[in-house]
Amino acid sequence: MTTSVTTAVPWGAAVATPDAAWHALAALPASAAAVTVVLALARPAHRTRLARPLALCALLSLALTAGHPLTGVSAPARAWWSLVEAALLLPLIAAVTRWSPPRARRTAVPLACVAVAVWPAVLIGAGPLERAGVAAFWLLPALVATAFGVHQRRLARRRADAVATARRDQRLQLSRDLHDFVAHDISGIVVQAQAARFVAAHDPGQAALALERIEKAGLNALAAMDRTVAMLHDDGTPAQPLPGLDRLPALVVDFAPPGGARARLRMPPDLAAALSREAGAAVYRVVVEALTNVRRHAPAATRVDVRLTRTATTVRLRVTNDRGRTALAPPPRRGIPGGLGVPALTEHVRALGGTLYAGPHGTGGWALTADFPTAVRVPAEPPRPSP
Numbered sequence: 001m002t003t004s005v006t007t008a009v010p011w012g013a014a015v016a017t018p019d020a021a022w023h024a025l026a027a028l029p030a031s032a033a034a035v036t037v038v039l040a041l042a043r044p045a046h047r048t049r050l051a052r053p054l055a056l057c058a059l060l061s062l063a064l065t066a067g068h069p070l071t072g073v074s075a076p077a078r079a080w081w082s083l084v085e086a087a088l089l090l091p092l093i094a095a096v097t098r099w100s101p102p103r104a105r106r107t108a109v110p111l112a113c114v115a116v117a118v119w120p121a122v123l124i125g126a127g128p129l130e131r132a133g134v135a136a137f138w139l140l141p142a143l144v145a146t147a148f149g150v151h152q153r154r155l156a157r158r159r160a161d162a163v164a165t166a167r168r169d170q171r172l173q174l175s176r177d178l179h180d181f182v183a184h185d186i187s188g189i190v191v192q193a194q195a196a197r198f199v200a201a202h203d204p205g206q207a208a209l210a211l212e213r214i215e216k217a218g219l220n221a222l223a224a225m226d227r228t229v230a231m232l233h234d235d236g237t238p239a240q241p242l243p244g245l246d247r248l249p250a251l252v253v254d255f256a257p258p259g260g261a262r263a264r265l266r267m268p269p270d271l272a273a274a275l276s277r278e279a280g281a282a283v284y285r286v287v288v289e290a291l292t293n294v295r296r297h298a299p300a301a302t303r304v305d306v307r308l309t310r311t312a313t314t315v316r317l318r319v320t321n322d323r324g325r326t327a328l329a330p331p332p333r334r335g336i337p338g339g340l341g342v343p344a345l346t347e348h349v350r351a352l353g354g355t356l357y358a359g360p361h362g363t364g365g366w367a368l369t370a371d372f373p374t375a376v377r378v379p380a381e382p383p384r385p386s387p
Contacts, residue, residue, distance in 0.1 A: 282352055
């Protein structure tokens, strides 16, 4: 005898599987947003590629928001998943606005903002005006996240511009140091070597003196290069101060080779107190540039005068040279453009509140004049009779 047993299945159990599928579908945008946030935190190098994942999450959210009336998910459950989704989309909006290129964020960010704004509109039973008000209210956090990303992007751009400006200034400072100091010493070495060769045959003592000056000029060039390299390394050690007025006498004495141009310096003994450290260094730079130009462009000069005078408010530097004849002339430098020193020094002196100009002087000579404001008010130098 066969017995048949029929088991009754409750109706709720029969629809449990479709309900679970609808709930999983409702959680899909939030899950995708969570995975995107985790990947962005785990791989910072890929933060510039977040625009497409954000656009995909926004499209999923908009699709489920539009199809919510057709699903079997209750409004409270859908609202809970939407809140989680919005909380994850907001940092993604800020990140995409900050890191993604303009073309990529142009589509992804508006889609995500709309997805955050419209999800409550289908969950409330109200008229169009109420729904528009709710959407406008929820749009505010998305706009705040966008504004935050824009702000961070501008800050990063400003930092990059500041770094680029600092590097450009450092390169300009390097070029000025090389031009003002190293080129001066190298040109001095060339002139001294030519002088030694010229006088070695009939005056060995003068040749030995020229070799000593060559050694000194080489050491000065190495010191200038070491100072420049230390500035580029920026290892936290204090930079060596630039030469100032105290180095001018040695600079002028070392300028003239044996049998070459006669150089003379006239400077009040207490002039250093009238100038700031920056102005004193600028005076030294101007004198170096003027003497270097005499070597390069006026090799036949027989006399160079360096004179510093002061008034109650200014200190004037004037460097003049004639164009006499001499047998010593440095070889022409081909392929190397000139004209970098005086324009750069003119800008530097103007930044200190002074002026600099150069022009013809006397019969075939040249003069360079620079005026510097005094750091403190000092009594004017009494006039001296012209020699």
